[in-house]
Every structure is written in C-alpha cells, then in structure tokens.
Amino acid sequence: MTAVDSVSITINTGEAVGLLGPNGAGKTTFLEMIEGITPATSGTLRVFGKEWKGHETELRGKIGLCFQETQFMDRLTVLETLRLFASFYRLPSTRADDVIGLVNLTEKKHTYVEQLSGGQRQRVAIAIAVLNEPQLLMLDEPTTGLDPRAREDIWTLIHSLKKSGLTLILTTHYMEEAESLCDRIIMMNRGKIVTDGTLAELHAKNPAPTIVRQSTLNDLFAALTGQDLGKS
Amino acid sequence: MIRIIFTLVAVQLKKFFRQPAILFWAIAFPVVITWVLGVAFDHNGKAEPLKIGLVGVLPDPSPLSELSEVKWIHVSTENDVRKALREGSFSVYITTSGTTPVVHYDPKNSDAKLTYLSLEKQLADRRGGSTLKMEPITQKGARYIDFLLPGMAALSIMNSCIWGIGWGIIEMRMKKMLRRIMATPIPKSAFPIAQFISRYVVSLFELLVLYGFAHFYFGTSIQGSIWGLIAMITAGNFAFGGIALMVGSRTDNTTVGNGLINAVTLPMMILSGVFFSYRNFPTWACGVIQYLPLTLIADSFRLIFNEPVGISAVALPVSILVVTGIITTTMGLRMFKWH
Structure with a gap:
C-alpha cells in the first residue's frame, strides 16, 4: 500500500503548517518520514537541508515530536518522566522543572503520569517535545480525543510556543484547529497533496457558498475531495 | 434468546x-x-524402579538384594553420595557398614519419603515385616532444600530477565514508548545496556532475599567460591538478558509476546531440574538438557552452594553462558524493531 505518493513540498523556517486530511490520508506517515522514522522508498527528504542518513543525532536534537496516543512509563511521576527524556538530550535535570512550568503542570509534577487526565497527559507529551528547545516541532493530532476545554488549553499552549519562532508542523482533522494554529494549510487525501496555501489563499480559491458565511476549510476540503470531514 | x-x-x-x-x-x-x-x-508400562544409592555391598543373604523393583546406584565415597544427592540421581541411599542396612533420606523431601515408604512396603510384602533402620539426612548439602534452593535461584534469574526485559520491551513497543525514545538522540546501545544493568541489580536483590530467607530459616550456606557464584550470576543474567532481548525484539502483540515467553521459560522450567532431577529423562535427553541455560545455572549453583569448590569449577558453564549471551544479544539487536 502506498501511504504517501509523490509529495513535493518545502516548509520554511518559522512557518506553522497544518497537515489536514481524513483518517488514512497519509498525514501520519508523511510526518513519520519527516521524523526519520519511516524511510521514503523514493525521492529525497531533507530536514534543515540535510538528509537523515548520517545526521540522525544532530537532527533529532533539533526536532521535537508529539505522537498520537503515546503512553508513558508506569509508576513514573511527571517530573521523573521529563528528567528521563532530558537525559536523552543530555540536558540538565533542571530543564525538566522549567518545562513543567511552561506547560502549567507544576502542581502535578509529583503525580504519576497514568493518574493525569487526557489533557494533562497530552501536555506532558508536548513538554517532552519542547524539552530540547526544538527548531522544528511536529505535533501529530495533539488534541484528538480531548474534551473542548482541554483542547483549548492545548491550543493556548501551542500559540505560546509559536511565539518563540519555531517551525511547526501539525496534523489534525479538526478544521478549526488548523485555522486557529496554522499559517499554511496542506490538505492530503489518499497519500497525495490536494491543495497547499495560506489561509487567505485557500479562502480565495473557494468562494463563500452563501452570502452570509465565509467559506470554511471544510467547504474547501469537501469541494476538492468530495469528502466532508465535518466539524469537531 | x-x-x-x-x-x-x-x-x-x-x-x-x-x-x-x-x-x-x-x-x-x-x-x-x-x-x-x-x-x-515412561518405563514401558511397568512401575518405575526405585532409584536407591548403595554405599558398600549388601550382606549376603539380605532381604534387600531380593527386591526386583529397585535400581541400585553404587557409590563408594561420601563425595559420590553428596554429588548424586546434589544432582538428584537418587534421594535415598543405604549404607551397609553395620549388621543392619541403614537407609538415609531427608524426611522433608516428599520424593525421598515416598521412595523410602515404597522400599519399606516391598520388604514388608516379602518378609511380613520391615527390618530397615532409618537415619535422616541432616548434613548441609545433602537435604532437599540444598537441591531446591539453587534451582529456585536459577529460576529467579531466568524469570527476572525474560519477564523484566522481554515483556518490558514488548509493553514499551505496544505503548509506542520505544518509538518515542527512538525519536530522541539517545545512543541506541544505551537502551539494551540499561535494561541489562537494571535487571542485574534487581536479580542480585532477589537472590539476596531468597538466600537470606533460606539461610535464616533452613540454615543453608554457601560452601564454594563467592567469586564463582558472582561469575555465574553475571553470566546467567547476560545469557538470559540476550534471550529476553530476542524474545522482545519484534512483536508488539501481548498475546504473541506471552506465548513466546512461555515457549522459552516453560520447557526449561520443566526440563532443567529446578524442582526434580532431570536425570529421570532418557540419557539422550539429559545430554541436551544439561546444556540448557537454566540447567547450567542450576547445576552450577548446586555445586557452589553445596561443595567447597573454586571459581574454576564453574568456568565451563560460565563460558557457555557468556557465548550464549553474546550470540543472543547480537541476534536480538539485529532483529530489534523500535516501532
């Protein structure tokens, strides 16, 4: 099965890019290819101008990742978990305390991760992703399965991270999430890119279906693929 | 409905x-x-003959020599007796130095007790009364606990490694933690090394608790070289660590993982003479069983626990376990799937 097919894009420093598409569109595989986890069977992939082969350690030190549904070690507190990952990046353990403050989990730092709510666990995952002060942050469906309040908390957190100037790649199937967090949207379907542009460009491509409402990304996606992702 | x-x-x-x-x-x-x-x-449908050690020669005539359902294992020295008891070749032996044969066995060993009772019954059936004199085995190194404890210590190393490392890796892969770790700049060798070291520490602690209990409750002690014991614990952990790495190298399915672990541990648990001697198996099977990692550790532990031997006495099993560890670790790392 070809999960990602003939994709050709360049993502510039400081951009916040949203990868949108239905389940099975190839978003996660595409992200895994950028992460260096799934190798591309053909073509070239460069991160910070370098290919993965031979530059793994350097590139991993510059990238922060937040996977879908990562679970953490049992019987480890938030602080212990972050200190563990800080050691992987050869960072001082005090960095864990700093990041816990950044994701507003100071009160929970001595709580076992498995005892946290879904939203709090996701904040731990994001805290791990930003431990190494990455230049490129990749978030794979960071709010899937969270309640609206927890989702808003994560959005606020991502907004604050964006201010530091890092490059952000985010996969989601929530249209409003992409609209809220991303400057540029890449829509995927069946492994291919169906459209790519800034929000303004995409809105311009797809005029409002009615006089009283501005077109949404969902309208555009439906027009391009014949599928309706619906609202979250 | x-x-x-x-x-x-x-x-x-x-x-x-x-x-x-x-x-x-x-x-x-x-x-x-x-x-x-x-x-x-299986003994071709016949009752299993009683395996009984015989020190010296039975007096002639003796009611014992008339018994047909006994397999006499002749031993000449006290050392041979201890070795046979340690290996489980027999659990009951008879000395014939006096006028009346004396039967020696550990009453706390159910297998030995059953053998003694069977022997007594055979004699009673023939003569209408038993003339056996019984003397319990109480000296350290010859009791059932001296056979059992080293086997349990070996079993503890196997279970600790296979479940701790093998199952731990499968669970981490299933929870996508391995993938998360792989996405950091961690040197890939650090992960298995940390697994081995942590399991070694746990294993030492488990053995210390087990030995401490047996020492204070049963009065067991280590007769042989402590360095030999440490070498055996280290080599055993390394060998089973490598096997565990292989077991956990690819699957992220707990059912398959459980099956793999049981496929490795259960046969050894049954065959390797932890609870009863593997000498009951056919000779050709014993030739294979004695080189299984669990058997090597259990037999060496029995030797070190019960005999005043030096480190050289366990050099061969240590070497075999180290080679096993090198091969299995290499294969495990080559097959290893991070996600």
Whole structure:
C-alpha cells in the first residue's frame, strides 16, 4: 500500500503548517518520514537541508515530536518522566522543572503520569517535545480525543510556543484547529497533496457558498475531495 | 434468546480459533508437555524402579538384594553420595557398614519419603515385616532444600530477565514508548545496556532475599567460591538478558509476546531440574538438557552452594553462558524493531 505518493513540498523556517486530511490520508506517515522514522522508498527528504542518513543525532536534537496516543512509563511521576527524556538530550535535570512550568503542570509534577487526565497527559507529551528547545516541532493530532476545554488549553499552549519562532508542523482533522494554529494549510487525501496555501489563499480559491458565511476549510476540503470531514 | 446465545457461542469460537497463539497454548502445548513428561517417566508400562544409592555391598543373604523393583546406584565415597544427592540421581541411599542396612533420606523431601515408604512396603510384602533402620539426612548439602534452593535461584534469574526485559520491551513497543525514545538522540546501545544493568541489580536483590530467607530459616550456606557464584550470576543474567532481548525484539502483540515467553521459560522450567532431577529423562535427553541455560545455572549453583569448590569449577558453564549471551544479544539487536 502506498501511504504517501509523490509529495513535493518545502516548509520554511518559522512557518506553522497544518497537515489536514481524513483518517488514512497519509498525514501520519508523511510526518513519520519527516521524523526519520519511516524511510521514503523514493525521492529525497531533507530536514534543515540535510538528509537523515548520517545526521540522525544532530537532527533529532533539533526536532521535537508529539505522537498520537503515546503512553508513558508506569509508576513514573511527571517530573521523573521529563528528567528521563532530558537525559536523552543530555540536558540538565533542571530543564525538566522549567518545562513543567511552561506547560502549567507544576502542581502535578509529583503525580504519576497514568493518574493525569487526557489533557494533562497530552501536555506532558508536548513538554517532552519542547524539552530540547526544538527548531522544528511536529505535533501529530495533539488534541484528538480531548474534551473542548482541554483542547483549548492545548491550543493556548501551542500559540505560546509559536511565539518563540519555531517551525511547526501539525496534523489534525479538526478544521478549526488548523485555522486557529496554522499559517499554511496542506490538505492530503489518499497519500497525495490536494491543495497547499495560506489561509487567505485557500479562502480565495473557494468562494463563500452563501452570502452570509465565509467559506470554511471544510467547504474547501469537501469541494476538492468530495469528502466532508465535518466539524469537531 | 436461543439465536443470541448461538451467535455469542459462534463469536467466542471464532475468536478462539482465529488466534494461532492461543490455539498453540490451549491445544498444542498441553500435548507437547504430556509427551515430554510421558517420555521422561515412561518405563514401558511397568512401575518405575526405585532409584536407591548403595554405599558398600549388601550382606549376603539380605532381604534387600531380593527386591526386583529397585535400581541400585553404587557409590563408594561420601563425595559420590553428596554429588548424586546434589544432582538428584537418587534421594535415598543405604549404607551397609553395620549388621543392619541403614537407609538415609531427608524426611522433608516428599520424593525421598515416598521412595523410602515404597522400599519399606516391598520388604514388608516379602518378609511380613520391615527390618530397615532409618537415619535422616541432616548434613548441609545433602537435604532437599540444598537441591531446591539453587534451582529456585536459577529460576529467579531466568524469570527476572525474560519477564523484566522481554515483556518490558514488548509493553514499551505496544505503548509506542520505544518509538518515542527512538525519536530522541539517545545512543541506541544505551537502551539494551540499561535494561541489562537494571535487571542485574534487581536479580542480585532477589537472590539476596531468597538466600537470606533460606539461610535464616533452613540454615543453608554457601560452601564454594563467592567469586564463582558472582561469575555465574553475571553470566546467567547476560545469557538470559540476550534471550529476553530476542524474545522482545519484534512483536508488539501481548498475546504473541506471552506465548513466546512461555515457549522459552516453560520447557526449561520443566526440563532443567529446578524442582526434580532431570536425570529421570532418557540419557539422550539429559545430554541436551544439561546444556540448557537454566540447567547450567542450576547445576552450577548446586555445586557452589553445596561443595567447597573454586571459581574454576564453574568456568565451563560460565563460558557457555557468556557465548550464549553474546550470540543472543547480537541476534536480538539485529532483529530489534523500535516501532
């Protein structure tokens, strides 16, 4: 099965890019290819101008990742978990305390991760992703399965991270999430890119279906693929 | 209602027969174990002869020499007796230095007690009364606990490594933690090294607790070289660490993982003479069994615990375990799947 097919894009420093598409569109595989986890069977992939082969350690030190549904070690507190990952990046353990403050989990730092709510666990995952002060942050469906309040908390957190100037790649199937967090949207379907542009460009491509409402990304996606992702 | 029950039964049966791993454990494994144990204890339909050690020569005439259902294992020195007891070649032996043969066994060893009672019954059936004099084995190194404790210590190393490392890795892969770790700049060798070291520390602690209990409760002590014991613990952990790495190297399915772990541990637990001597198996099987990692550790532990031997006495099993560890670790790392 070809999960990602003939994709050709360049993502510039400081951009916040949203990868949108239905389940099975190839978003996660595409992200895994950028992460260096799934190798591309053909073509070239460069991160910070370098290919993965031979530059793994350097590139991993510059990238922060937040996977879908990562679970953490049992019987480890938030602080212990972050200190563990800080050691992987050869960072001082005090960095864990700093990041816990950044994701507003100071009160929970001595709580076992498995005892946290879904939203709090996701904040731990994001805290791990930003431990190494990455230049490129990749978030794979960071709010899937969270309640609206927890989702808003994560959005606020991502907004604050964006201010530091890092490059952000985010996969989601929530249209409003992409609209809220991303400057540029890449829509995927069946492994291919169906459209790519800034929000303004995409809105311009797809005029409002009615006089009283501005077109949404969902309208555009439906027009391009014949599928309706619906609202979250 | 009947349709619902019928559908539910059909679904349960489909679930069962569509999982090869469960099919193996539920159907094939009991058959295999039955065959193995059947072969081990089969005596062509006859009752198993009593294996009894004999120090010296039975007086002539003696009621004992008339017994046909006894297999006499002749030993000449006290050292031979201790070795045979340690290896489980027999659990009861008879000395004939006086006018009346004296039967020696550990009354706390149920197998030995059964052998003694069977012997006594055979004599009573023939003579109408037993003339056996019994003397319990109380000296350290010859009791059942001295056979059992080293086996349990070896078993503890195996279980600690296979479940701690093998199962731990499978669980981490299943929870996508391995993938998360792989996405950091961690040197890949650091992960298995940390697994081995942490398991070694846990293993030392477990053995210390087990030995401490046996020492204070049963009065067991270590007669042989402490360095030999440490070498054996280290080599055993390394060998089973490598095996565990292989077991956990690819799968992220707990059913398959469970099956793999049981496939490795259960045969050794049954064959390697942890609870009873593997000398009951056919000679050709013993030739293989004695080189299984668990057997090597259990036999060496028995030697070190019960005999005043030096480190050189365990040099061969340590070497075999180290080579096993090198091969299995290399293969495990080559097969290893991070996600």
